[in-house]
Structures are given as C-alpha cells and as structure tokens.
C-alpha cells in the first residue's frame with residue numbers, strides 16, 4: 001500500500017461512519033461598517049503603531065516629488081520599479097532599475113523600490129500585493145532595503161474578511177499574495193521588538209486621496 | 211517509561227533562576243499584548259467560535275479535504291507527497307534535496323521538520339540545513355532544543371545570544387544589543403538566501419479549494435525562503451488543511467492576535483502552485499513540493515475525546531498563560547511542542563509509554579482553555595489522557611492500589627471513620643501545634659515547602675451526629 | 682428552604698470548622714439544613730488522576746444520596762466544578778444513559794456556597810462581623826469553571842469590620858492541582874512561592890478563598906514560613922458576628 005492509501009485509509013478508519021456535523025452559523029463580521037473616510041482614518045491610525053513612514057498625498061502628481069524627497073532623505077540613488085509602473089510616478093532624474101527578470105544580486109544593492117498594491121486593510125494597517133498591476137514579482141519588494149508603496153484611498157477596505165474576498169480572483173489566477181504590516185521585525189531576543197530583519201528595513205506608505 | 215519524566219526535567223530548569231527570569235519577562239509581555247489586541251475586536255468571541263467550528267467540520271471529513279487539496283495543488287503545478295510517518299517524510303525530503311544536488315538548504319517554520327527529525331537526516335546525507343528564523347538559528351547554533359513554539363530561544367537572554375554569535379559567526383565586534391544581533395543575522399544569512407537552490411518550509415494553513423499554502427511570519431526570512439530558491443519543499447501535518455478560501459478570513463485574524471499579540475503579523479505569504487503562467491515567469495520557485503504528514507495524527511483523530519487536539523493552530527498562547535510552563539520551562543516537555551498543547555499533543559504523538567508523565571504536568575487551572583483561539587478543551591483532554599495512562603498500564607502499581615483503597619473508603623463511610631481514627635493515632639508523633647511538617651512517602655512531596663494540617667479531633671460528620679443527638 | 686449540605690470528604694475529615702460555619706450562616710439566614718449521612722466524596726481526585734472507573738461509582742453514590750434534595754450546597758468550588766463539568770462526561774463515558782439523565786436533572790440544584798447565597802437567596806450582607814485585614818484568593822474553579830465572578834467579593838465587602846485588600850495576579854493558579862501538588866511538587870511549590878509573595882505583599886492577616894484545597898496549600902506554605910498569616914475559608918468569615926468574634 002502506498003503512503004497515500006495508508007494515510008487516507010487511516011483517516012477513514014478513524015472517522016468511522018459518523019455523519020459530518022452540520023455547518024455552524026458564523027457570527028463574525030464579514031463586512032465593515034465604516035464609510036470610506038473613517039476607514040482611511042483607521043488605516044492611518046494603525047500604521048502609526050508600526051514603524052512606517054506615512055505620507056498622505058492629495059493627488060497622483062504628488063507621488064513623483066515625494067518619492068524624490070524620500071530617496072534623498074534615505075540617501076538612495078537607484079529606484080527599482082516593476083516594468084509596468086506608471087511613468088508619472090517616477091521622479092524625473094531618478095536612476096531607474098526596471099525589473100525585467102533581473103538577477104537577484106542586482107536587486108540586492110540597496111536601491112529603493114516603488115510599487116503600487118492590490119489593496120490595504122484599515123483594521124490591521126496591512127498592505128497586500130497580489131503580483132498585479134504596478135507590483136512586479138515578489139523578489140522586487142523583498143531584496144531592496146527601502147520600499148515605497150503607493151496606496152490609493154479607494155483601495156482601503158475596513159476588515160480582513162473583505163480583503164480576502166477581494167483577493168480571491170487573484171488567487172484563482174494562481175497569483176501569489178504578500179501581506180505586510182509594517183517593516184520586518186523580530187522579538188526573538190527577550191521579546192524586545194527590533195525592526196528590520198530580512199525584509200526591507202524601511203517602509204514608506206504613500207496614501208493618495210484621489 | 212523512558213529514563214526521564216517531566217518532574218525530573220523540571221527539577222533542572224526550576225533551579226535555573228536566569229531561565230525563570232527570561233521566561234517570566236517574555237511571557238508576561240506577550241500576555242498583555244495578546245489580551246489587548248484580542249479584546250479590541252468586537253467579534254473576537256464569534257471568531258473563536260467560527261475557528262472551532264471550521265476545525266471540527268474539517269476534521270470530520272478530513273479524507274475528502276486532503277484529496278481535494280492534492281487535486282488543487284497539482285492543478286496549480288505543485289507536486290503532492292504523502293508521508294505516513296516521520297521516516298517516510300525524511301526519505302521524501304532528503305531525496306528531493308539530493309536530486310537537486312543541494313549541498314545546503316535553507317529552512318523556515320521548522321516545527322514539523324523538528325518533529326520528523328529532518329536536520330540529522332539531511333546532515334547524514336551531506337546536506338547542511340540552515341535555520342533562518344532568528345530564534346531557530348540561535349537554537350541550532352547552540353546545539354540546543356527549542357523551548358517555545360513561537361519563540362524557540364525564549365530561554366536565552368541577550369548576553370547569552372551575543373556570546374554565541376560572536377563565537378559562531380566569528381564576529382568579536384558584536385555587542386549584546388538585540389538590534390546589533392539582528393543585523394548580524396541579516397548579514398550572515400543574506401547570501402545564503404540568494405544562493406541556496408532548495409528551501410524547506412512548514413505551513414500554517416493550506417486551502418483545499420484553491421491549492422494555496424500560507425506561511426505567517428515576522429522577519430522576512432519566510433518570504434526569502436518561499437520566493438528566491440529554485441525549489442520549495444513544504445511539509446505540513448494533515449490537520450492543517452482548510453476546505454475553503456473563506457476560512458482564512460477567520461484564521462488570519464485569530465492567529466496573529468493570539469500568538470504575537472499583533473493586529474497582523476509583519477508578513478504573510480500565500481502562494482498557489484508554481485510560476486505556471488508566463489506572466490509570472492521568474493516569480494518564485496519553479497518547483498513546489500507539498501508533503502502531507504500523518505505521523506500519528508490519524509490516531510489522534512480516532513480518539514474522539516482527544517480529537518480537538520488537532521484543532522491547534524500553534525499560536526502558543528496557551529504556553530504564555532500557563533503557570534506550569536512559566537516555571538518549568540519548555541525543555542521540561544522534551545518536545546518541540548511544549549506547554550499545555552505539548553502536554554496533550556506530545557504523548558499522543560510519541561506514545562504514552564514514552565511521554566506518559568506529560569498529561570500530569572498540569573494543575574488543571576484552565577488558563578489555557580480560557581484563551582485558546584480555537585477553544586481546545588485542554589484540561590478535559592489532559593484528564594482523558596491521564597485515564598488512558600492508567601488504563602493502559604503506565605501508572606505505578608502502588609498508585610493504583612492507593613486509588614482503589616481510597617475509592618473503597620469513600621464508598622464506605624464506616625470504614626472511612628475508622629481510617630480517620632487510625633490516622634489521628636498515627637499522626638501523634640508527627641503533629642505539632644496542629645501541623646505536620648513531614649508527611650511519609652508517597653506523600654512526602656507535599657512537605658516540600660508546605661506544612662500539612664493535623665487531623666482535627668472530630669470530623670464534621672461526628673460533630674453533626676453529636677449536635678443532632680443533643681437537640 | 683431545606684438545604685442539603687454536601688460537605689465534601691476533604692472538609693469532613695480535615696476542615697470540619699468550615700462545614701460548621703456553613704451551617705451557622707445558613708441557619709442564621711433562615712434555612713433548614715440537612716446533612717445526608719450516606720454522602721461521601723465527589724470523585725474529583727479519582728477522575729483527575731486517571732481513575733475514571735472508580736470515579737463513576739462515586740458519581741452514582743452522589744446521585745443516589747442527593748437526587749431528591751431541593752437544593753444542595755457545597756463549600757468547595759472544585760467539587761462543584763467536578764459535579765457540573767465532569768459528571769455528565771463520566772456518565773456518558775460509562776455508557777450509562779440513565780445515569781446521564783439523572784445527573785442532568787440533579788446538576789442545576791447543586792450550588793457552590795457563595796453562589797447559593799447571592800443567587801438563590803439573593804443576599805449579600807449575611808450579618809457578619811470580622812475585624813481583620815483580608816485578601817481573597819479566587820480559586821481557578823471559581824474563576825473559570827464556575828465563573829463566580831465577584832460574588833465572593835460582594836459577600837466579603839458586606840462584612841462589617843473587614844478590610845478587603847486586593848491580591849495581585851489574582852487570576853494566577855496557586856499551584857495546588859490535587860495530586861499535582863505531590864507528583865510535581867517542585868513546580869507546584871514554585872507556583873506557591875509566587876502566590877505567597879503576593880499574599881504577603883498585601884499585608885493581610887488572613888487569606889481567604891472558597892475552597893479549602895487551595896487554602897490547605899497556601900496555608901501550608903504560610904505556616905511553613907512562619908508568616909503568622911492565616912488561611913481561612915470564606916464561610917468561616919461569614920459565620921463570625923459581633924457576638925462570636927474574638928476581640929481583636
């Protein structure tokens with residue numbers, strides 16, 4: 001008997017002929033109750049609890065200058081981007097590194113990386129990437145040390161269930177998801193929280209109120 | 211019974227005051243945080259109910275969900291393997307690593323790989339495993355065992371870790387500051403992430419409906435392992451399957467709040483098969499293997515009174531509130547699963563003959579059940595397992611006779627009265643000022659730090675009789 | 682009301698004064714108290730030690746003795762928790778459907794002492810006088826299995842002369858745990874050491890609780906360390922009045 005058959009047979013024998021329990025009615029919130037403005041406010045409030053640099057912008061035009069300023073502040077010169085990033089987001093005189101299946105070491109040279117996102121979750125201060133438009137592949141937002149992520153106000157949902165419901169289509173298409181809530185962190189040494197382990201050590205959220 | 215029992219191992223750790231301080235500090239910090247962020251959600255209790263119900267319903271039809279998962283993972287380009295036991299799991303994983311000519315592998319979330327003792331098997335095959343989780347790395351470098359589900363190096367403080375890193379990484383310049391130590395770990399692992407072709411991971415959940423696998427983490431080492439290598443091998447216990455995508459809504463809320471006390475952990479990765487479509491070429495491993503591990507889980511499933519053990523999502527909240535864990539420490543459980551969940555899971559996985567002292571390592575205070583995000587009735591399962599230890603003949607003969615004798619006394623009040631009067635006579639040489647400082651064996655353990663009250667002259671029963679007669 | 686007292690084996694043999702205090706309080710409040718002499722032990726020690734078969738015969742005895750009682754009161758949180766929480770499972774595990782039904786019918790009439798006073802009699806001020814500084818240890822069973830909440834505290838607050846001081850880390854187990862206290866004596870006493878420290882920090886003269894098993898453990902530690910702090914069951918405090926209290 002193969003291990004597959006052995007495991008399944010053992011499981012079936014363990015369960016016997018007992019009927020499956022009827023599904024319980026769940027009472028947790030599958031939808032938020034906040035309006036858009038309240039959800040955005042909550043999102044900002046939650047971000048404040050993480051070590052995230054937040055910029056609130058009035059329109060898309062403000063993205064490029066903000067990126068330029070943040071790069072200057074962090075003293076980075078190269079800007080890595082996914083190949084399909086809107087040109088208007090890119091500061092004029094930035095040295096651009098467009099990710100076209102670049103070898104990993106090329107991304108490991110401390111550039112800043114600029115992307116969009118799939119959506120954001122107000123209640124937890126989380127941003128989700130789903131490998132969709134303006135997001136690129138996972139390595140692009142992992143190896144660089146500074147991630148600038150553009151979130152449009154309309155992309156903010158209130159709760160975790162709403163986020164997962166919205167992400168189902170991407171998953172059905174086989175796309176990977178990355179959730180991040182603040183920069184990487186560890187509390188493995190005496191439960192002291194240290195920010196910045198293996199992922200990007202600095203995270204900027206650019207919330208655009210369009 | 212094997213050589214050592216819980217009380218014997220606890221004897222060592224209870225003497226380690228450094229360890230007790232580290233544990234007390236860490237667990238009380240985390241307790242406060244988890245309590246705060248779980249109370250913050252208005253529907254926290256409803257989420258716990260939903261988590262419990264989903265787990266119960268899933269287990270009731272586990273075979274069907276596993277087959278569905280196999281199908282969906284395969285459809286998405288992954289390869290599913292089944293391992294009935296630890297040896298088979300080792301054979302599969304070592305075989306895959308060898309087939310790719312790996313000289314080293316990187317690892318993340320290694321509880322299940324610890325359970326199947328994968329690292330020694332890899333080493334025996336000439337493959338060097340690198341743990342990449344900071345705490346796992348510390349434990350691996352120190353040649354120790356993990357002492358906490360979530361913070362495996364909780365028993366070590368910063369100066370111990372500093373000394374270890376200075377030595378093992380050849381970095382005499384390092385201080386004991388957590389920030390410095392963390393930076394050192396980043397530098398040490400960076401090239402390994404980029405160059406190592408094979409990664410091995412555990413999994414928090416896998417969704418049968420979509421074929422997606424979920425890893426929840428903090429440091430980013432998970433993202434590294436799951437994204438950069440050419441080949442990814444993930445191993446999970448068969449109880450980790452979730453039937454539907456929708457179910458993640460519940461667990462991605464329960465897990466971070468119950469484990470690290472965060473509203474959401476820093477990173478969660480969810481991937482579905484491999485980079486099949488050309489749009490995603492170059493995004494993530496080209497080859498994905500999922501190993502489904504039984505290794506005793508189907509036996510737990512068969513014991514209905516203990517089945518809820520398999521609901522566990524390894525959040526470690528029960529450890530953080532457990533007064534026994536807090537004092538005896540994780541190593542007293544001699545397992546990668548410690549604390550209350552370890553006290554029920556380990557004996558069921560390893561056997562009652564090998565780990566039969568664990569179900570007794572609890573005062574049954576119920577703090578674990580009170581906080582468990584999936585409401586596992588740990589105290590009831592502990593009591594059930596104690597019954598099995600006794601029925602299956604792993605308890606001492608003397609204890610059995612004593613319990614039988616006590617049962618007889620309780621069932622015969624006249625005999626009880628006689629026993630009490632004999633006790634009063636026997637205690638005379640021991641009692642002073644109404645207290646007994648040394649009880650005879652097998653009760654002598656009591657006398658450690660506690661006096662025992664001397665038997666009063668008159669039982670309640672006798673008083674009642676006398677009172678009735680005088681009325 | 683006729684109250685049937687379930688004294689519990691432990692109190693019967695070791696702490697008769699607790700039972701006497703319960704009788705005093707209930708009679709003062711106008712209840713008639715009966716003590717069915719065929720009663721024995723609730724079976725908790727057997728059940729929790731893995732001797733479930735032996736426990737089942739004690740379940741049967743309990744049901745037979747108390748089946749017709751109007752209200753059953755026990756001054757022991759852990760025994761009441763055993764009856765409510767474990768009896769149904771034991772009856773089921775024994776495959777005795779009839780016993781299961783009898784247990785289900787009886788269990789709602791079993792009360793923990795403070796619960797009986799506050800819920801069934803609706804009384805918080807039982808007319809007690811106790812001029813001492815007191816701290817209250819909430820046993821794990823009163824806290825979790827029985828969810829007694831602040832019932833015991835409400836009773837204590839109504840006692841004249843009593844100064845109630847809050848115990849830090851009150852929800853933490855004292856480390857008794859039945860045979861755990863002997864089988865894992867070192868861990869048990871490590872838990873006790875912290876509990877004693879918190880008790881001593883309150884500066885109380887008396888540590889009270891609703892269960893003499895915790896109190897025997899805590900009191901045993903207080904006695905060993907010659908602290909002079911006494912462990913006293915809550916019923917004994919409620920039984921004291923101006924007439925009976927020793928001059929302080």
Ligand code: SF4
Pocket residue numbers: 521522523524525526527528529551578581582583584585586
């Ligand atoms: S038993 Fe419950 S509390 Fe303990 S680790 Fe598992 S899920 Fe968490």
